[in-house]
Amino acid sequence: MIETTTILNVNHPGQVKRLDAKMYEAMKRAFLNVLPKRSPALTAAEVRKRVIDYLPEKLVPGGAKAGWWAKTVQLDVAARGVVAREKINPQVSAKVRDDMAVRVESEWPFGH
Numbered sequence: 001m002i003e004t005t006t007i008l009n010v011n012h013p014g015q016v017k018r019l020d021a022k023m024y025e026a027m028k029r030a031f032l033n034v035l036p037k038r039s040p041a042l043t044a045a046e047v048r049k050r051v052i053d054y055l056p057e058k059l060v061p062g063g064a065k066a067g068w069w070a071k072t073v074q075l076d077v078a079a080r081g082v083v084a085r086e087k088i089n090p091q092v093s094a095k096v097r098d099d100m101a102v103r104v105e106s107e108w109p110f111g112h
Contacts, residue, residue, distance in 0.1 A: 007072060008079035019072070022059060027069040028077065030054035041086040044071065 005021040030051040035042060042050070048070050052063035060066055077083045 007076045009075045010078035011075060013079070023069060024073065024076075026055055026059050027051065027066070027073045031070055031073045031077070032082075035083065039086060041084075044074065047074070 003021040004018040005024050007017045007019050007024065009015050009017075030053075031047065033054050034047060034050040048067045051070050052060075052066055055063060055066060060069075074083070078085060
């Protein structure tokens with residue numbers, strides 16, 4: 001049986017889904033690793049491109065479905081208040097919230 005984890009969505013408060021925990025944790029580590037701690041933030045396209053280098057090949061061969069998982073993690077960590085959105089024309093991008101940078105680094109220690 002696949003272990004699952006609870007996922008939130010900043011765009012749909014109160015909506016909760018359960019997804020594959022290993023995939024989620026791998027993408028969360030990659031996602032938070034590529035996000036800057038300060039402005040300028042990254043666009044969703046920049047995040048999708050960068051996270052692939054931080055994902056385990058065995059779990060995500062060739063970055064398969066990385067875009068979907070990156071967006072899922074983005075919406076979840078935004079709902080949890082870990083990341084901040086910045087409005088940059090024409091896209092919304094994300095960065096680790098300034099007041100969360102120390103917390104994120106201590107709670108999710110990872111590197112490349």
